[in-house]
């Protein structure tokens with residue numbers, strides 16, 4: 270496909286044409302990247318997508334439990350079905366560069382690093398053979414997770430580390446030690462910052478931890494100073510528009526901070542976060558932003574940035 274085909278697909282608002290063109294998803298949580306239709310088919314049930322925003326993350330998690338997880342087997346079997354759905358979705362939407370994040374307890378659930386990596390690699394090959402997988406190790410869920418860090422990173426399987434809960438689990442000094450370990454192992458360092466909180470947090474944590482990429486980071490758009498810092502240091506924001514709308518980070522796609530970030534020279538990519546919950550595929554994300562006023566040629570540029578893959 271040449272680059273004009275994506276622009277044409279956007280201008281003709283053809284979801285089908287968009288689906289046929291290679292894309293990247295650099296911010297997707299492994300067990301939550303599938304499409305509702307996969308689970309409807311698997312369980313033989315009807316699942317109604319959430320139509321109004323969630324009040325908070327716990328309400329969101331509750332929705333997932335009551336609408337999807339309740340139809341799945343418990344433990345490893347159910348988890349693997351969720352991961353399978355993520356790969357099936359990547360193949361269906363032609364996501365050729367995919368950064369999925371996995372937590373330490375998911376590695377433990379499958380019996381440790383060797384069993385875990387063999388299983389996930391096997392699933393990628395089986396369900397998304399044309400997708401290059403860049404796995405991220407998600408940290409920040411529980412303090413004991415760092416006990417396994419040496420052993421996990423020694424496996425040389427992960428491409429990056431993604432700090433998901435920068436306020437709740439660790440002190441800044443502890444986060445710096447984790448960052449150093451990630452960098453010593455040659456990994457891309459990401460963190461979930463600037464989804465909630467303050468614009469200045471984005472700058473502070475990016476600088477203190479030496480972040481290569483930021484998951485969300487959209488609150489940076491509130492400050493020209495922070496946007497200039499991100500642009501000058503070429504720090505990439507992996508933005509997830511529907512996630513932000515569904516969690517009331519912004520009101521709609523027309524007022525989404527990605528417009529200001531892009532116009533201010535910040536390197537951005539477009540991603541899904543939790544497709545299973547937010548019910549918007551990557552192709553739909555691009556189309557929504559086009560309909561909200563972004564230029565097709567700018568969205569093509571963003572697609573190309575994402576396809577450069579994972580970089581430091």
Ligand SMILES: [Zn+2]
Nearest residue numbers: 296461484542
């Ligand atoms: Zn996320």
